[in-house]
Amino acid sequence: MPTRRVDLLVVGGGPAGLAAAARASELGVRRVVLVDERRWLGGILPQCIHPGFGLHRYGRDMTGCELAEKLIDRVSSLDVDVYTEAHTVRMGYESYLSKTAEVLTPRGAFRFRAKTVVYAAGARERTCFEAGIVGSRPAGVYTAGEVQEMMDVWGILPGREAVVAGSGDVGLIVARRLTLEGVKVKAVVELMPYPGGLLRNVVQCLEDYQIPLLLSHVVLAVEGSKRVESVLVAEVDENLRAREETVKRIPCDLLVIAVGLIPRVELLAGAGAMIDPKTGGPVVNEFLETSLPGVFAAGNALVINDLVEHAMEQGELAAESAYRFIEDGGFRSASWKRVRVGDGLRFVVPQLLAGFRDVKLYLRASSPSENARLLIPELGKSVRLRSVRPAEMITLTLKAEDVLKAERLTVKLV
Amino acid sequence: MRRIEVTCILCPVGCRLTVTEEDGEWKVEGYGCRRGLAYGLEEAQNPSRVLITVIPVDDGELPVVPVKTSKPIPKNLLLKASKALAGLRVKAPVRLGQVIARNLLDLDVNIVATRSIKARRDRVEADGQK
Numbered sequence: 001m002p003t004r005r006v007d008l009l010v011v012g013g014g015p016a017g018l019a020a021a022a023r024a025s026e027l028g029v030r031r032v033v034l035v036d037e038r039r040w041l042g043g044i045l046p047q048c049i050h051p052g053f054g055l056h057r058y059g060r061d062m063t064g065c066e067l068a069e070k071l072i073d074r075v076s077s078l079d080v081d082v083y084t085e086a087h088t089v090r091m092g093y094e095s096y097l098s099k100t101a102e103v104l105t106p107r108g109a110f111r112f113r114a115k116t117v118v119y120a121a122g123a124r125e126r127t128c129f130e131a132g133i134v135g136s137r138p139a140g141v142y143t144a145g146e147v148q149e150m151m152d153v154w155g156i157l158p159g160r161e162a163v164v165a166g167s168g169d170v171g172l173i174v175a176r177r178l179t180l181e182g183v184k185v186k187a188v189v190e191l192m193p194y195p196g197g198l199l200r201n202v203v204q205c206l207e208d209y210q211i212p213l214l215l216s217h218v219v220l221a222v223e224g225s226k227r228v229e230s231v232l233v234a235e236v237d238e239n240l241r242a243r244e245e246t247v248k249r250i251p252c253d254l255l256v257i258a259v260g261l262i263p264r265v266e267l268l269a270g271a272g273a274m275i276d277p278k279t280g281g282p283v284v285n286e287f288l289e290t291s292l293p294g295v296f297a298a299g300n301a302l303v304i305n306d307l308v309e310h311a312m313e314q315g316e317l318a319a320e321s322a323y324r325f326i327e328d329g330g331f332r333s334a335s336w337k338r339v340r341v342g343d344g345l346r347f348v349v350p351q352l353l354a355g356f357r358d359v360k361l362y363l364r365a366s367s368p369s370e371n372a373r374l375l376i377p378e379l380g381k382s383v384r385l386r387s388v389r390p391a392e393m394i395t396l397t398l399k400a401e402d403v404l405k406a407e408r409l410t411v412k413l414v
Numbered sequence: 415m416r417r418i419e420v421t422c423i424l425c426p427v428g429c430r431l432t433v434t435e436e437d438g439e440w441k442v443e444g445y446g447c448r449r450g451l452a453y454g455l456e457e458a459q460n461p462s463r464v465l466i467t468v469i470p471v472d473d474g475e476l477p478v479v480p481v482k483t484s485k486p487i488p489k490n491l492l493l494k495a496s497k498a499l500a501g502l503r504v505k506a507p508v509r510l511g512q513v514i515a516r517n518l519l520d521l522d523v524n525i526v527a528t529r530s531i532k533a534r535r536d537r538v539e540a541d542g543q544k
Contacts, residue, residue: 069510151468155470204423
């Protein structure tokens with residue numbers, strides 16, 4: 001297998017990977033290679049034909065496709081060597097300045113030896129198996145992302161009468177798309193007592209079209225032999241267990257699974273990176289560096305984001321860190337402080353801080369609340385939040401000098 | 415008196431607004447900030463959305479092209495507009511921003527492509543070079 005030496009290998013050509021490759025090239029990193037397994041770049045953006053992208057960053061509202069083309073054009077104008085339809089089989093950590101990736105591409109099989117890696121392989125959707133849905137497995141059970149791609153890339157209508165399991169953003173957006181194409185969406189079924197997606201999507205995708213949202217409900221089983229004929233839905237009690245007396249049958253020929261995303265970290269974990277069970281992504285420090293020196297993570301492979309801007313800024317930070325790593329031959333050693341996740345929060349990213357630079361923390365609340373306070377007791381910091389929702393990421397920027405002087409750091413939401 | 419319930423989407427708080435109209439007098443209740451007040455009035459008086467859909471492409475590298483309305487259109491016309499676009503086709507290549515149809519439902523809005531689609535021939539040539 002031919003070996004190619006590169007300074008930066010970007011794994012994944014979605015918004016985080018594209019932003020990373022562009023930023024690194026603009027900073028002057030030479031020999032930047034980007035690999036992506038699909039035929040076109042952009043990750044999930046090309047199947048997102050709805051608006052709501054880039055408003056915070058570009059001051060204008062674009063569709064996912066429009067943003068994708070903008071990002072791809074930027075990378076194409078720079079000295080970035082792009083491989084599409086390139087499947088990364090394995091990644092490895094050889095030494096401080098050499099990480100390997102074995103990649104199958106239409107141009108042949110290559111072993112890349114990279115000084116630095118930005119890992120931005122995105123996420124995968126949880127399946128109906130992971131949602132615990134039993135029953136038969138006929139045609140007509142798809143994840144929300146599959147439905148999006150079928151309809152909006154390939155022009156295939158996947159059914160006539162649909163039930164959506166889960167109320168994550170992709171599920172809500174798919175419910176609206178199905179409705180606009182004449183499909184009857186009979187219900188969106190959410191296990192929790194609150195919706196999984198952003199408020200604006202609940203309003204503009206469901207309320208606008210009077211699609212019923214069944215909170216504290218669960219899809220139990222699929223029925224049908226060749227094609228989905230119906231699903232069984234029930235209310236759940238406070239322990240999220242189905243109440244048998246509430247089971248009802250909803251006839252439909254399409255079940256859309258929208259029960260969340262999981263960071264794709266198999267390659268990273270295979271190379272030995274430490275994974276945070278809270279995020280499902282790698283443990284990173286304030287440079288977004290994983291436990292493997294010179295390997296950085298960004299986008300949904302790092303943490304499930306709800307805004308594309310967050311994925312892109314992570315990609316850019318990872319690229320800036322890779323640039324520093326290459327220029328300086330690595331980072332100075334430091335006593336990393338692990339941020340402890342206290343009450344009211346599911347996770348914090350980055351997990352390790354030292355105070356080299358100001359750092360933006362990404363946090364997710366455990367449950368919805370009003371008039372909450374985000375606390376870091378060791379810094380005497382208290383931020384009032386009028387309203388928090390698990391669906392909307394909380395961000396907080398800490399000053400380097402504050403992090404530097406703190407002995408320990410704990411974040412909690414009260 | 416008309417009474418319209420609106421959920422404000424400008425921030426995660428999600429205030430429930432009640433907008434009422436009586437003899438041309440509009441009143442908004444339940445808003446938490448000035449932006450919410452304006453949003454409530456707009457949503458009650460003139461709710462509008464950008465319509466998105468896909469249009470079949472002839473001889474394209476991909477079979478459909480995503481499109482949007484050039485401006486938001488009245489919310490109650492979304493389904494009608496979506497139906498009006500049935501039967502519309504476009505020939506590849508399609509450029510991002512290309513106008514596919516003009517003056518949809520006499521609303522003075524155009525349908526524009528939101529993705530570039532190459533002609534199928536380009537794809538074959540690209541493959542041939544590999």
